[in-house]
Amino acid sequence: MARMSFVIAACQLVLGLLMTSLTESSIQNSECPQLCVCEIRPWFTPQSTYREATTVDCNDLRLTRIPSNLSSDTQVLLLQSNNIAKTVDELQQLFNLTELDFSQNNFTNIKEVGLANLTQLTTLHLEENQITEMTDYCLQDLSNLQELYINHNQISTISAHAFAGLKNLLRLHLNSNKLKVIDSRWFDSTPNLEILMIGENPVIGILDMNFKPLANLRSLVLAGMYLTDIPGNALVGLDSLESLSFYDNKLVKVPQLALQKVPNLKFLDLNKNPIHKIQEGDFKNMLRLKELGINNMGELVSVDRYALDNLPELTKLEATNNPKLSYIHRLAFRSVPALESLMLNNNALNAIYQKTVESLPNLREISIHSNPLRCDCVIHWINSNKTNIRFMEPLSMFCAMPPEYKGHQVKEVLIQDSSEQCLPMISHDSFPNRLNVDIGTTVFLDCRAMAEPEPEIYWVTPIGNKITVETLSDKYKLSSEGTLEISNIQIEDSGRYTCVAQNVQGADTRVATIKVNGTLLDGTQVLKIYVKQTESHSILVSWKVNSNVMTSNLKWSSATMKIDNPHITYTARVPVDVHEYNLTHLQPSTDYEVCLTVSNIHQQTQKSCVNVTTKNAAFAVDISDQETSTALAAVMGSMFAVISLASIAVYFAKRFKRKNYHHSLKKYMQKTSSIPLNELYPPLINLWEGDSEKDKDGSADTKPTQVDTSRSYYMW
Known part of the structure; x- marks a missing residue:
């Protein structure tokens, strides 16, 4: 009996295989389009249920x-990588079609795909076509559609009701x-x-509430969208x-407010964002987060205190691969009891604190x-027998410092070095060496250092002021982490800012040079003179001084101002508390170089010069009309005639008086002197006599007597 049952079962199996073979043969030979392949293949539903489909x-x-000549029994139709741009009614008889693949074709409009009456369709592939828009109700006949792939098209517009009728849709790809x-x-x-x-x-x-209707959404990918910020209510619902x-965006900080609105989040990807620090x-x-990725962040420099706080289910x-990540605070983790895997390879870390590991x-x-890695007291705990932690790829752990251990494997060095205290070391990539910022902005300088015992961090400004956590200032603020905040930065705030990390073993320093609007008031540019006002005969100058000497106090002991031109030079001493000076008695339309020289108490001098040209002193007369011009000409002519007549009268009067004066003087001299006048001063007597003879003769042709210049005459 059992044998009979076995024979019957075997016959049924053979019959089934024969029927399947005949069906496949029928599909392959009589109803399969030319060059296509028609067969029964494994197929998985959108819920990952295995089936076989024609x-x-x-x-x-x-x-x-x-x-x-497609069979009406066709369940999966694959037309990928063809040149189809439009259908007519070829799909209308495919009542059993569940999956349709039109990817990599030439469709520009969804209506041209011909999707009417495909009520059994569950998966539709339209990726990599040329579709530009999705209009209202363009997919309304696909009531059972569960997967829609329309990514990598040219879609710029989607109408508000484009997805109407897709109440069963589970997966939607709109990316790219x-x-x-x-x-x-x-x-x-x-x-x-x-x-x-x-x-x-x-x-x-x-935007806020962008995804609120999606109460059942389990996975959201917002990668590569150049997002710089996520509003606090963007993920509500x-x-x-x-x-x-959020992979590959432009986020500069963790969107913590938005993340708080996602209570059941388990996997978070923030990879490849320019986040500067985890705060x-x-x-x-x-409470449900299990895995967190912060990889490939080109600007990430630190993970600060309590950055990861109360994450009871985080396991990884x-x-x-963060090239600037050089610091993890010893208290970076708080209440993270389930963490099992900590991946920190390929960063710029010098060490990780023992206390950090003990908190996990x-x-x-x-x-x-x-x-x-720095092979000193900071990572000495690695050789401790108190931990059972497995170090991945231990043969790739090499010392980078101190210099005598560079290139050695970490474990070999730590066996020899048992010191418990070491010097602070400021993380190299905490802040840049040079910055150029816009005036009026707020600047943050993040200084991080590792040492045992933990170092104190403070900053020194360009004028030598020490900024600590306790410093009260409207301009400067220092966080407990070591971040210096400079508010409303101005040109006079430019210069060299020094971070100092100090403990009982010593100190480490690092300098950031800040330019404001491209200007650096530092070194040779500490002193600068400006022209405030220019007139034809005066120049008003002023100057600013911003000391950047940190080892001494720069004091003004004297100031010398020079004006140089081809004709004249002036020098003026200016009191040290005066920053403005008016140069007067200058020539109009003249180039001047004004230089200010300052000396400090260490006999160091600085000089700043400026070139300036005084204004013109032009005289202008405005003539309003022809009548005024004529009157002015008449007046000027009359004045000229009167002056001419007066000049002639004065001339003849002087001539007459002069003749009488000459004779009187000659007689007087002859009476009062026993010395002949022609011997005392012959040229003078000859002139008098010449004038007398001309007066007698009235002739203008008489030549004057020549004066002998070969001899010298003196009057005693």
């Missing part, structure tokens, strides 16, 4: 239209299009959506969200290889 594979055949806005109304018709990929679109920004990716409270009270943290009770493995 499949027609016409991929990559350079078709321009859909084959006409040209969308500039995300409209929450799109999702009103997709209440069951679980996966949304909308990254790589040039959106202007994420995503109560079921478990996975969130206190950035990841706090995220990846912070790798369930830590099983740690990766700190490929870092420039």
Whole structure:
């Protein structure tokens, strides 16, 4: 009996295989389009349920239209990588079609795809076409559609009701299009959506409540969108969200307010963002978070105190390939009891504190290889027998400092060195060596240092002022982490700022030079003179002094101001408390070089010069009309005539008086002197006599007597 049952079962199996073979043969031979492959293939539903489906594979055949002899039993139709741009009614008889792949074709409009009456369709591939827009109700006939792939198109516009009728949609791929806005109304018709990929679109920004209708969404990908900020209420309504990716955006800080609105988040990807530091409270009270990725951040320099706080389910943290990450605070983790894997390789870390590791009770493995490790007291704990932590790739852990141990394996060196205290070392990439900032902005300088015992950090300003955590100032503020905040920076605030990290073993310093609007009031530019006002006969100058000498106090002992031109030079001493001077009695339209020289108490001098030209002193007469010009000419002519007559009268009067004067003087001299006048002063007597003879003769042709200049005459 059992044998009979076995025979019957075997016959049924053979019959089934025969029927399947006949069916496949029928599909392959009589109803399969030319060059296509028709067969039964494994197929997985959107819920990952395994099935077998009648499949027609016409991929990559350079078709321009859909084959006409498709079987109505076709369940999966693959037409990828063809040149189809429009359908007519070829799909209308495919009542059993569940998956349609039109990816990499030439469609520009969804209506040209011909999707009417495909009520059984669950998966639609339209990626890598030339579709530019999605109009209202363009997919309304696809009531059972669960997966829509329309990524890598040219879509710039999606109407508010474009997804109407897709109440069963579970997965939507809109990434890599040209969308500039995300409209929450799109999702009103997709209440069951679980996966949304909308990254790589040039959106202007994420808005508050953008995803509120998606209460069932489990995965959201916002990668590559150039996002610089996430509003605090942008993720409101995503109560079921478990996975969130901000990969490859432009976020400069962790969007902690927005993350607090996602209560069930488990996986967070912040990789490849220019976040500068992970600050206190950035990841706090995220009670379901299990894995966190902060990899490939080119600007990340530090993980500060309590940056990860109250994360009871976090099991894995990846912070790798961050070229500037050089500091992790010893209290970076608080209430993170479940962390098992800590990946910190390929950073710029010099060490990791023992206290940091001790704050993670369930830590099983740690990766700190490929870092420039300092082999001294800070990582001496690695050789301790108190820990069972596994170090990944220990043979790749090499010392970078101190110099005598450079290139040695860490464990070899730490066996020899048992010191418990060491000098502070400021992280090299904490802040840049040089900055050029805009006037009026707020500047942050992050100084981080590692040492045992923990160092005190303070800053010294360009004028030598010490800034500590206790310093009260409207200009400067120092955080407990070592970040110096400079508010409303001005040109006079430019210069060299020095961070000092100090403990009982000594100190380390590092300098940042700040330019404001390209100007640096430092070194040779400490002193600068300006021209405030220029007139034809005067120049008003002023100057500013900003000392950047840190080892002494610069004092004004004297100031010398010179004016140099081809004719004259002036020097004036100016009191040290005077910063303005008016130069007077100058020539108009003349170039001057004004130099100010200052000496300090150490006999060091600085000089600043400026070139300036005085204004013209032109005289102008305005003539309003012809009548005024004529009157003025008449007056001037009359005045000229009167002056001429007066001059002639005066001339003749002087001539007459002069003649009488000459004779009187001659007689007087002859009476009062026994010395002949012609011997005393012959030229003078000859002139008198010459004038007398001319008066007698009245002739103008008489030649004057020549004066002998070969002899010298003196009057005693």
